[in-house]
Amino acid sequence: xxxxxxxxxxxxxxxxxxxxxxxxxxxxxxxxxxxxxxxxxxxxxxxxxxxxxxxxxxxxxxxxxxxxxxxxxxxxxxxxxxxxxxxxxxxxxxxxxxxxxxxxxxxxxxxxxxxxxxxxxxxxxxxxxxxxxxxxxxxxxxxxxxxxxxxxxxxxxxxxxxxxxxxxxxxxxxxxxxxxxxxxxxxxxxxxxxxxxxxxxxxxxxxxxxxxxxxxxxxxxxxxxxxxxxxxxxxxxxxxxxxxxxxxxxxxxxxxxxxxxxxxxxxxxxxxxxxxxxxxxxxxxxxxxxxxxxxxxxxxxxxxxxxxxxxxxxxxxxxxxxxxxxxxxxx
Numbered sequence: 001x002x003x004x005x006x007x008x009x010x011x012x013x014x015x016x017x018x019x020x021x022x023x024x025x026x027x028x029x030x031x032x033x034x035x036x037x038x039x040x041x042x043x044x045x046x047x048x049x050x051x052x053x054x055x056x057x058x059x060x061x062x063x064x065x066x067x068x069x070x071x072x073x074x075x076x077x078x079x080x081x082x083x084x085x086x087x088x089x090x091x092x093x094x095x096x097x098x099x100x101x102x103x104x105x106x107x108x109x110x111x112x113x114x115x116x117x118x119x120x121x122x123x124x125x126x127x128x129x130x131x132x133x134x135x136x137x138x139x140x141x142x143x144x145x146x147x148x149x150x151x152x153x154x155x156x157x158x159x160x161x162x163x164x165x166x167x168x169x170x171x172x173x174x175x176x177x178x179x180x181x182x183x184x185x186x187x188x189x190x191x192x193x194x195x196x197x198x199x200x201x202x203x204x205x206x207x208x209x210x211x212x213x214x215x216x217x218x219x220x221x222x223x224x225x226x227x228x229x230x231x232x233x234x235x236x237x238x239x240x241x242x243x244x245x246x247x248x249x250x251x252x253x254x255x256x257x258x259x260x261x262x263x264x265x266x267x268x269x270x271x272x273x274x275x276x277x278x279x280x281x282x283x284x285x286x287x288x289x290x291x292x293x294x295x296x297x298x299x300x301x302x303x304x305x306x307x308x309x310x311x312x313x314x315x316x317x318x319x320x321x322x323x324x325x326x327x328x329x330x331x
């Protein structure tokens with residue numbers, strides 16, 4: 001779906017198979033999925049395309065799912081690859097993130113400073129031209145959420161974010177996420193440690209690449225974010241800047257909290273209770289996996305809750321992000 005002007009009053013909430021929360025016009029014909037960020041790696045590494053899956057993850061949006069579900073077998077392949085890399089770097093011994101009921105939920109938190117490059121993709125009529133203040137506020141939200149400052153139950157992940165560059169491109173096709181591989185390759189800055197954020201008007205709240213995809217597709221590594229989800233944006237319930245927090249979580253190696261439903265290995269993190277499906281709104285007390293301990297982690301940034309409902313990463317997620325950084329993004 002390509003829209004040049006946003007009309008929040010026409011947006012509705014629907015849930016499609018696979019648990020993706022969609023924000024879009026209520027006509028089903030209006031939904032259109034974005035292109036996958038899939039890619040391949042060498043034969044000794046996990047190859048997403050060999051499994052028939054893409055290398056991206058999404059938080060909601062206005063269109064269809066942008067990647068196939070990642071099965072338990074596919075997750076195990078990623079975990080084995082990550083464990084081998086960590087062992088080769090002398091960082092082995094624990095399962096990344098402590099998922100599947102085992103491993104560590106904490107560990108040493110190393111401070112990591114992430115340079116951020118923001119690319120504002122505007123339409124020729126000026127749509128999408130967010131202010132410098134909004135970009136500054138978005139970086140502040142990233143720093144607040146990753147420092148665990150929204151709840152006493154939140155983990156300080158050790159990650160901080162610094163705006164390293166801001167550029168603007170007036171291009172109608174790029175603004176609506178057309179030619180996404182081309183525009184990302186043409187504008188991406190920095191190395192594997194640099195978070196690139198492209199602000200567009202497209203069929204999702206956000207889409208991210210995973211860290212294990214960087215080696216095969218470095219030119220498109222980063223996150224695409226709906227520009228109106230920035231602080232002060234026009235999407236009701238999703239305009240506090242938490243979409244970027246969610247997508248950066250994928251970029252750092254986290255799955256959705258509802259990955260795998262009620263079955264192990266779930267999201268590969270042992271201190272996020274099992275969750276059958278994505279959350280809509282902020283339903284306190286929701287328990288979608290009644291035979292598993294704990295209530296649904298609706299306040300976790302990796303669910304699909306309203307921005308105002310979010311307030312935490314867990315210690316296990318911190319451990320996983322730290323290990324994924326070491327494996328795939330550290331120098």
